[in-house]
Amino acid sequence: MMAKRSPAKSELRRASLDGLMASKEIVVACGPGGVGKTTTAAAAAAMAAAHIGGKVLVLTVDPARRLADALGLEGIGNTERRVPEETFLAAGVKPRGELWAAMLDTKESWDSLIRLHAPDDRTRDEILSNPLYLNISSRFVQSHDYIAMERLFEIHAGGIYDLIVVDTPPTRNALDFLDAPERMAEFFSSRLLRWLIVPYRSRLVNFASKPFYQIADRILGTQFLEDVAQFFVLFQSMYDGFVERAHAVHRLMADRRTSFIVVSTLEAVPLREAEFFAQALKDRRLHLGAIVLNKVLPAYLRDPQGAAVAEKLRDRADELADAIAPKVSSGDVSQIRRVLSEVGRSYLDYRVVAQREAEQQAELATVPEALVSVPYFETDVYDLAGLLRLGEQLWGS
């Protein structure tokens, strides 16, 4: 394991995920949207299955269609499927273990949770058909956050997999899903919730004495409030089960067997969010295993000689084109001239971005045990071979 305090740059470059993937039972990939979280999680899981061994599951939320196809996830919802060994062999790797994949179906997960906790069949059916429940389970954003962690807990408790890699849902706020289990517990045990339910339970309650209810009644109408109250009354019958479960989910997140990797790019906005997230993990005493920086531009863009050459190509394109034209078999001199100056200009353009990104990386405030840079891939990753190629970058040599 690497020193926590400001490791040298060369050390950082050597840092990798293999140690983490070999020692943890749960690895949660999180970070801002659009940085390649899903692909990173899938690549890390594929590498673990290929090179470490054991049963590895990647639990993903919203994979791109082609990736879902590659993992055999199309239209199977919550069911876990094994990625056939032949797929690995076709990608040129003889896997040491098994790779399994599952997608998170929020609605289905909620339904099975209700089935688990409902005290009797009647309550279960009433909840499952309640219009407010339908709304919550399929649309309510925070319910996604909670259910992802809940499902992880369930799978882990099944004891089938050696390693579970989780891709987290895109959250409104990166912290939401971390707090979701606790918030769920808080929600069910809150006095406010009970207060809301009381008027429905007992008609003797004097509405006028409850200012909130009075205002809410004027805004929402009595009928609607009663619908809400009825829903909560139904839900409350599952109170103990839910709260206990939410606490258990939270404990699992904080357990030493669980680690988080924060995925980001080096663009300013995502990186700021990622740093914020890394800090939040620390504050919650959760284990930050690694930061993965995706889509990093190649180092040759920052080469000082490269810049000098590019400037010459751009500024002396006329003269260079004339000199080199005899050696070039295609195109006329004016085309060669344009190509030379475009090539030079393009290098200098990308150089600005590459330098900015290098600076951002150097300034990273939180340095975890591992900091992994993954270069810009020229094409999209959409099959197992692509995942393994990306995975090589996450792995130590």
Added chain:
Amino acid sequence: MAAPVSTTERQRAGLLDRRLLFVTGKGGVGKTTVAAGLALYAAEHGRRTLVCEMDAKGDVAAYFETGPTSFAAREVFPSLWAMSMDTEASLREYLRLNLRIPVVGRIGPLAKAFDFVATAAPGVREILTVGKFCYEVRERHYDLVVVDASATGHIVGQLAAPQAINDLVKVGLIRSQTDWILDILSDAATTGLVIVTTPEEMPVNETIELAGKVATETSVELAAVIVNRVLPELFGRSEETVFNDLCRPAVSAELKKLVHDDPGPVLDAARLAVTLRRTRAEHLERLRGGIDPAVPMMYLPFLFTRLHGLRTLRQVALSLGEELAS
């Protein structure tokens, strides 16, 4: 829901002729940048503009180099006001305006309780936020309201909320209020949705999917798709042949002699640029095929600049202006 008027039957309203624009997009595509850029462009062209952040991350404030925004709009640039959404403050304003209940002091407990109700009935919270924007439009406090809205995953729920409330809540004040909100949202001359995307796989998928959902599940018109971070084309087909020639060892060795240094990195960088551009062109093609051709599509170049800030924003506004004029 109001019957959608086919674009063949009427002239589509210009983007900035509308008065309420919701700007959405997948996380990471530059949604906030485009929203702020649109607002800056409008303000610079003499329109009193309000830009509002739904999730107060402070990005809008950073763009205008000012302090954090709050629920009370603040002028951050001539003719340009910025605010951020805050459910509690919005509830307070709602109560004051609609129930004539002056709320003094903290309404934390009330807002929290309201949060719980809103949890059970998605739509209640959205009414407070979408309602706030419609209110600003109705009262004509601004010529244009630009909302840096929720990401693609949540925007439909938000825009469909007034309708959902109409279905769920049979009586009460909110019910009677959703009618005028729906009027504003479904009037295509007034309100429009802008989807920001990048020419990459997932953003394009989500954009096509969202465009379909917006048409079937909401009454808001898709006003434009803005493609952000479009990479420049280095050269055409015949020039590419020339470039491949330049990369041949014999030619690049000659080039090395001429510039007294290895041109390798520069040629590699050009190849990378060409490949990146090509992969993206495929996604762009898919996007064009998946969106109703009547919806204007605008392109913003990838910015090879240093950091984000007003300087970057100006370049975005400039590019937007060129696209709006064409």
